Amino acid sequence: MKGLDASGDLGLTPQVSRPLLARGLPQALTPVLAATSVVYLVAVTMAGAVLRARRARLSLAVGVYASLTLAACGAIAGIGRVGSTRAVHLHHVSLLQQLPGTDDSVLTMRGIAEFPAFDTFSLRLPLADAMIATASPTTTTDQIVDAEGFPVVTGLFGMAGRQSFAGEAVVRLHPLSISEHGRQVDAANESGVTLRDCRFGRGLSPGRIGTLAPGQSVSASWDAGTAEDEGPSGPLFSCAMDEAPVPLTETSRPVVMHGTTTVVAYRQPVLNGTPGD
Amino acid sequence: MAPLVWRELMAATRTPATWMVVGVQITLLALYLIVWGDGVPLVDARPVLDQFVTTQWVFLGLALPWAAARCGVTRHRDDVARLAAFGAIRPATVVTGVLLALTTMLLAITLGGLPFAILAQQISAAPVSQLAAAELSLFALSVFVSATTAACMLMLVNRLFAWVVASAVTLGVLALLPPGLIGGLTLLVLGVSTGALLVRGADGRFWYLSELS
Numbered sequence: 252m253k254g255l256d257a258s259g260d261l262g263l264t265p266q267v268s269r270p271l272l273a274r275g276l277p278q279a280l281t282p283v284l285a286a287t288s289v290v291y292l293v294a295v296t297m298a299g300a301v302l303r304a305r306r307a308r309l310s311l312a313v314g315v316y317a318s319l320t321l322a323a324c325g326a327i328a329g330i331g332r333v334g335s336t337r338a339v340h341l342h343h344v345s346l347l348q349q350l351p352g353t354d355d356s357v358l359t360m361r362g363i364a365e366f367p368a369f370d371t372f373s374l375r376l377p378l379a380d381a382m383i384a385t386a387s388p389t390t391t392t393d394q395i396v397d398a399e400g401f402p403v404v405t406g407l408f409g410m411a412g413r414q415s416f417a418g419e420a421v422v423r424l425h426p427l428s429i430s431e432h433g434r435q436v437d438a439a440n441e442s443g444v445t446l447r448d449c450r451f452g453r454g455l456s457p458g459r460i461g462t463l464a465p466g467q468s469v470s471a472s473w474d475a476g477t478a479e480d481e482g483p484s485g486p487l488f489s490c491a492m493d494e495a496p497v498p499l500t501e502t503s504r505p506v507v508m509h510g511t512t513t514v515v516a517y518r519q520p521v522l523n524g525t526p527g528d
Numbered sequence: 529m530a531p532l533v534w535r536e537l538m539a540a541t542r543t544p545a546t547w548m549v550v551g552v553q554i555t556l557l558a559l560y561l562i563v564w565g566d567g568v569p570l571v572d573a574r575p576v577l578d579q580f581v582t583t584q585w586v587f588l589g590l591a592l593p594w595a596a597a598r599c600g601v602t603r604h605r606d607d608v609a610r611l612a613a614f615g616a617i618r619p620a621t622v623v624t625g626v627l628l629a630l631t632t633m634l635l636a637i638t639l640g641g642l643p644f645a646i647l648a649q650q651i652s653a654a655p656v657s658q659l660a661a662a663e664l665s666l667f668a669l670s671v672f673v674s675a676t677t678a679a680c681m682l683m684l685v686n687r688l689f690a691w692v693v694a695s696a697v698t699l700g701v702l703a704l705l706p707p708g709l710i711g712g713l714t715l716l717v718l719g720v721s722t723g724a725l726l727v728r729g730a731d732g733r734f735w736y737l738s739e740l741s
Contacts, residue, residue: 274566274569275562275563275564275565275566276561276562276565276566276651281562281565284558284561284562284565284647285558285562287643288554288555288558288562288644289558291554291558291643292551292554292555292558295547295550295551295554295640296547296551299544299546299547299550299551300547302541302542303541303542303543303544303547306542307541308538309534309537309538309541312538312541313541313636316636320639320640320642320643323643324642324643324646326643327643327644327646327647328646328650330647331650368650369649369650369651369653407653408653409576409650409651409652409653409654410647410650410651410653411565411566411651412651412653
């Protein structure tokens with residue numbers, strides 16, 4: 252990591268920024284609320300029309316109206332607690348930086364969790380060597396770990412409540428395999444998912460690759476005069492993937508991750524310092 | 529008195545205006561939560577539940593007087609005198625029955641918005657006691673509107689004028705009072721007092737048919 256930092260490659264890697272979310276209820280809840288409201292409205296209107304047309308008894312009218320209102324209360328209270336609405340939606344922008352010469356990568360994540368119901372939640376990043384910092388009104392940042400030592404985003408949140416956080420972790424994961432043979436650089440997709448927006452770094456051609464299917468490999472060569480001589484050049488190869496490398500988990504609810512992870516691979520830095528560096 | 533209340537309520541359930549107000553309320557509150565479910569973006573904005581209750585408070589302040597003026601059977605002072613004569617009961621009993629029926633009907637209309645109030649409470653992460661306080665203030669509004677509208681309908685000859693006066697009085701009082709438990713309690717006291725005064729003066733005021741009839 253220090254070698255990468257000294258080489259300047261890290262500084263030239265675009266960093267993650269917090270995802271932007273529009274105001275309003277979460278997209279997962281809005282259609283359910285709209286549908287429930289329409290059903291309630293239609294039911295009350297139809298009941299009113301039928302009861303008036305049939306000149307129904309008062310007890311029947313009261314019973315029907317009370318039943319419809321109670322049913323609507325139950326349906327609305329159930330939003331975020333049953334079915335697909337139970338899921339916690341997590342919007343993230345992540346960066347997975349493969350550490351050359353190791354099997355590890357550094358994962359940096361900025362995210363916003365959207366909670367589906369008024370309840371206590373505990374979102375866990377299931378990695379021991381990780382941290383999550385959340386903004387708090389009382390302090391600048393909070394870093395909380397659960398009983399097993401995993402970092403968590405936890406608290407009592409209202410329906411559609413949001414909590415932004417930043418996370419960092421070291422993960423044993425290398426979706427990209429990079430090899431250099433003379434002036435040629437080979438990159439292969441070793442993940443199980445399709446990578447998109449792939450590109451080689453500065454000084455390599457072709458630069459833009461596009462999509463890289465699982466198992467597929469591509470090659471590029473250094474442009475004339477730009478081989479191993481130059482200073483910082485940034486990532487050697489980068490791709491974007493729609494899957495989160497490490498999904499967060501919640502004890503009693505599913506977590507749906509939305510966002511993009513940028514995977515970057517670097518050249519093996521030339522270490523000039525002592526081994527202790 | 530029970531048959532009288534029953535009769536008034538039955539008439540209210542058979543009036544389109546009752547169901548119309550409930551339908552408009554459902555539509556408005558649902559749209560409000562879909563658009564501003566996470567709160568109206570204002571400086572120093574209050575919690576979602578408070579904003580929601582204020583919205584429902586204003587809507588009911590406009591809609592309840594209209595519903596009350598449209599839905600009752602006993603809409604005129606002469607109706608009270610006739611009912612008292614035919615039923616061999618005191619006009620005060622008739623007025624009490626009308627007030628009870630009207631209050632029950634307006635409470636039922638207000639209850640139609642309860643599902644959305646529950647949703648606003650869930651969004652606000654507020655305790656149930658806050659929801660209960662908010663609903664109590666809306667129920668107090670129903671009591672106040674029923675007393676005010678009944679008084680206007682029975683004291684003023686013209687129904688349209690009576691409705692306009694009742695609406696103006698309601699909105700004026702709402703503008704002076706904050707939504708919430710204190711405002712609700714004030715409305716409850718005002719409503720009960722108005723109703724009590726109306727009932728107390730009913731025997732003297734509605735014993736005979738008016739000269740216009």
